[in-house]
Amino acid sequence: MVATATFTATLCGVSGGILLTRRPGWRPALLGFAGVMQTVPSLALFGFLIPLCGIGRLTAVVALVLYALLPVLRNTLAGILSVDAAVRESALAMGMSDWQILREVELPLAARTILAGVRVATVTTIGTATIAAAIGAGGLGVFIFRGIASVDTGQILLGAIPAAAMALVADAILGWFERRWATPAPKGT
Amino acid sequence: MKPVVEFRGVSFRAGGREILRQVTFAIDEGETLALLGRSGSGKTTALRMVNALATPTAGEVRVEGRPTTAWPPRDLRRRIGYVIQETGLFPHFTVRANIGLVPRLAGWEPARIEARSRELLQALELPPDDFLDRYPAQLSGGQQQRVGVARALAADPSLLLFDEPFGKLDPVTRAEVQRQFLRVTRALGKTALFVTHDLREALLVADRIGLMHEGALVWIGPARDFLAAGNAEARRFRQSLDPAGA
Numbered sequence: 236m237v238a239t240a241t242f243t244a245t246l247c248g249v250s251g252g253i254l255l256t257r258r259p260g261w262r263p264a265l266l267g268f269a270g271v272m273q274t275v276p277s278l279a280l281f282g283f284l285i286p287l288c289g290i291g292r293l294t295a296v297v298a299l300v301l302y303a304l305l306p307v308l309r310n311t312l313a314g315i316l317s318v319d320a321a322v323r324e325s326a327l328a329m330g331m332s333d334w335q336i337l338r339e340v341e342l343p344l345a346a347r348t349i350l351a352g353v354r355v356a357t358v359t360t361i362g363t364a365t366i367a368a369a370i371g372a373g374g375l376g377v378f379i380f381r382g383i384a385s386v387d388t389g390q391i392l393l394g395a396i397p398a399a400a401m402a403l404v405a406d407a408i409l410g411w412f413e414r415r416w417a418t419p420a421p422k423g424t
Numbered sequence: 425m426k427p428v429v430e431f432r433g434v435s436f437r438a439g440g441r442e443i444l445r446q447v448t449f450a451i452d453e454g455e456t457l458a459l460l461g462r463s464g465s466g467k468t469t470a471l472r473m474v475n476a477l478a479t480p481t482a483g484e485v486r487v488e489g490r491p492t493t494a495w496p497p498r499d500l501r502r503r504i505g506y507v508i509q510e511t512g513l514f515p516h517f518t519v520r521a522n523i524g525l526v527p528r529l530a531g532w533e534p535a536r537i538e539a540r541s542r543e544l545l546q547a548l549e550l551p552p553d554d555f556l557d558r559y560p561a562q563l564s565g566g567q568q569q570r571v572g573v574a575r576a577l578a579a580d581p582s583l584l585l586f587d588e589p590f591g592k593l594d595p596v597t598r599a600e601v602q603r604q605f606l607r608v609t610r611a612l613g614k615t616a617l618f619v620t621h622d623l624r625e626a627l628l629v630a631d632r633i634g635l636m637h638e639g640a641l642v643w644i645g646p647a648r649d650f651l652a653a654g655n656a657e658a659r660r661f662r663q664s665l666d667p668a669g670a
Contacts, residue, residue, distance in 0.1 A: 344515070
């Protein structure tokens with residue numbers, strides 16, 4: 236569930252971010268939308284979607300994607316905009332097409348920032364996914380809720396610890412990728 | 425013989441200001457024209473019109489006889505080498521990848537690209553084996569500028585545009601790089617438009633000088649004639665050569 240949601244959020248967020256670098260007029264609207272999705276309490280978000288997508292996995296995944304959009308979107312936008320203007324101008328002056336510039340210059344240079352956004356999105360999604368159990372989506376949250384309902388700490392931990400561990404592992408793995416993507420060190424290092 | 429670049433009554437207005445006023449001149453094949461002027465005189469804006477990074481609000485710029493607006497931008501830009509003060513080298517590409525970029529986009533064979541990159545680095549006094557695998561961050565300012573020049577020359581464009589490329593270098597390095605630049609461009613018979621605010625540099629690199637002042641081209645002629653030009657702005661530039669004297 237988390238994997239699907241994060242993957243979709245990344246796809247949408249990165250594409251959205253790229254779009255926003257080309258269409259500055261859309262920024263307030265799209266960033267605002269993603270922002271609202273983040274601030275709405277996750278349970279409420281699940282609740283709003285139930286009439287549209289029913290109870291269960293689909294709703295959960297849709298909600299998780301909406302929830303994870305903002306960090307990816309914002310980081311993609313920031314990462315691409317932070318590419319040195321002289322570099323972008325040179326690329327243009329050498330006759331590169333917009334697509335070539337995106338693929339060979341902007342995305343590689345923004346990769347680290349974008350990945351940082353994906354990392355944040357992944358970790359928060361893992362956490363939010365546990366709440367999805369409340370709307371019948373299953374997952375580790377089931378143990379947590381059952382544990383709360385029957386006041387059984389063991390059950391709670393059975394859900395909480397793997398979830399936390401997943402979050403830490405995901406964070407570590409993505410962090411490792413992020414560091415690998417650094418552009419070469421300046422003279423002297 | 426048809427000029428390579430022609431400015432015909434080019435004006436440019438932006439943000440409520442007239443940045444260029446009715447600029448008219450031509451550059452012939454094989455010549456280097458220096459556009460000299462102080463900051464804000466419009467010389468960089470004029471330069472950027474040649475490779476369509478900017479378009480006139482009135483008048484027309486022609487390259488090889490065709491208006492820049494009639495060229496598909498990519499075709500136009502691929503035949504023009506562009507060197508700027510900040511270099512704009514791709515930080516995530518090696519020197520080899522930076523220089524080889526335009527030839528690669530043009531579909532050259534890797535072997536040909538490699539040979540060409542080595543030839544250019546050699547001509548600019550940067551030993552290829554030493555420099556091809558370095559990243560821009562591992563180069564000094566003068567080395568970066570030379571790689572920038574090599575990159576601009578890589579696909580053998582007939583027209584070169586320079587925007588104060590050596591401005592950030594210390595005087596000693598600047599003199600060295602100017603010398604190397606001159607040698608390479610003269611030998612290759614390139615046509616060039618060189619923007620600078622340094623009269624000494626203009627006198628060194630150019631066949632003709634065009635003086636820009638407040639968006640207008642106020643004087644144009646052979647470089648050696650500039651020293652006798654009567655124009656007030658020209659006189660000010662000559663005085664700047666020797667601030668201590670009269």
